[in-house]
Amino acid sequence: MQFSSRFTIATHILLCIAMFEKETKVTSNFLSGSINVNPVIIRNILGSLSSAGMVGIKQGIGGAYLLKPAKEITLLDIFKAVEKEESLFHFHENPNPECPIGRTIHSVMDGKIETIQSAMENEMKDITLSMLLEEAKEKM
Amino acid sequence: MQFSSRFTIATHILLCIAMFEKETKVTSNFLSGSINVNPVIIRNILGSLSSAGMVGIKQGIGGAYLLKPAKEITLLDIFKAVEKEESLFHFHENPNPECPIGRTIHSVMDGKIETIQSAMENEMKDITLSMLLEEAKEKM
DNA sequence: TATGGTTGTAACAACAAAGGTTACAACTAT
DNA sequence: ATAGTTGTAACCTTTGTTGTTACAACCATA
Numbered sequence A, B: 001m002q003f004s005s006r007f008t009i010a011t012h013i014l015l016c017i018a019m020f021e022k023e024t025k026v027t028s029n030f031l032s033g034s035i036n037v038n039p040v041i042i043r044n045i046l047g048s049l050s051s052a053g054m055v056g057i058k059q060g061i062g063g064a065y066l067l068k069p070a071k072e073i074t075l076l077d078i079f080k081a082v083e084k085e086e087s088l089f090h091f092h093e094n095p096n097p098e099c100p101i102g103r104t105i106h107s108v109m110d111g112k113i114e115t116i117q118s119a120m121e122n123e124m125k126d127i128t129l130s131m132l133l134e135e136a137k138e139k140m
Numbered sequence C: 001t002a003t004g005g006t007t008g009t010a011a012c013a014a015c016a017a018a019g020g021t022t023a024c025a026a027c028t029a030t
Numbered sequence D: 001a002t003a004g005t006t007g008t009a010a011c012c013t014t015t016g017t018t019g020t021t022a023c024a025a026c027c028a029t030a
Helices: A006-020 A028-035 A039-051 A075-082 A100-125 A129-139 B006-020 B028-035 B039-051 B075-082 B100-125 B129-139
Strands: A055-057 A064-066 B055-057 B064-066
Touching: A006 A028, A006 A039, A006 A064, A006 A075, A006 A129, A006 B100, A028 A039, A028 B100, A039 A055, A039 A075, A075 A100, A100 B006, A100 B028, A100 B100, A100 B129, A129 B100, B006 B028, B006 B039, B006 B064, B006 B075, B006 B129, B028 B039, B039 B055, B039 B075, B075 B100
Parallel strands: none
Antiparallel strands: A055 A064, B055 B064
16 A cells, blocks of 8 residues: 655745746646656646645746745655544554453554554655755756 | 555454454454454455465365464555555646656656655654553553 | 474455536625 | 637546356265
């Protein structure tokens, strides 16, 4: 099982906006061309990024723009904008309370799962859009 | 998007084996009772744990047993036994090479994704089955 | 050697999520 | 008024998860 490509697409979208918003109108069609996925999917993801307060979108005339400096947008922000699940892990729901393990597994595992998820989120929190943009520019 | 419950089920299975293998025959039916899922699903997951060298399963007579001390089985071992995907993240496949971002995004993001995944795996590597078993016993 | 409790696996089915597509009303600078 | 755009609804296909029945193969034991 993998995270959906919404996360990498959303990151790609934000990189494109950060890169091009000064010189051109960044529409869903423009983004569709760079990312190579259907413009409707772009618009949906763009909607999530907009709900999360990262981008603004110009009605009618079209075009998306950053609402925050790239330095203040982290991979965690992006991830949370497009992946709505609270927990990474799906716990089997009805362990048998008459079994000593079934009765205790939730209280044992819940904390571990939280620790694991936090480790991942902390790593994401340390990577900003501006870092990615700088790296991309170096490699062009 | 969440990981399948195979991971928590597999952990539950191993805890049950570690807890009960001395006193009773741990069959898929026995496990099914504690975990409260279909025995066939148990048998499939048990098969993955067996392929990964963590448990042995007695043909004909039935019953599963640990092949390693609980101290040497980590949550990462369990996770890898039941989740076969190499990467946690699904990357959109065909970014446009004619766009400067499309051309570079893979080389920029691949390393970040690896870092994030490693952070998670390192955390999993530090939690052993014996730790979970001790905690469970305390809470009984 | 026949039995009975197991395992391993095939073959389904139901359901949900991801990803894609077409279509179109609503919006707005020009 | 027009033309380009957004937001969204309504589909579709594919894949993965979870659950189920069925049954051949296995093996300790009576």
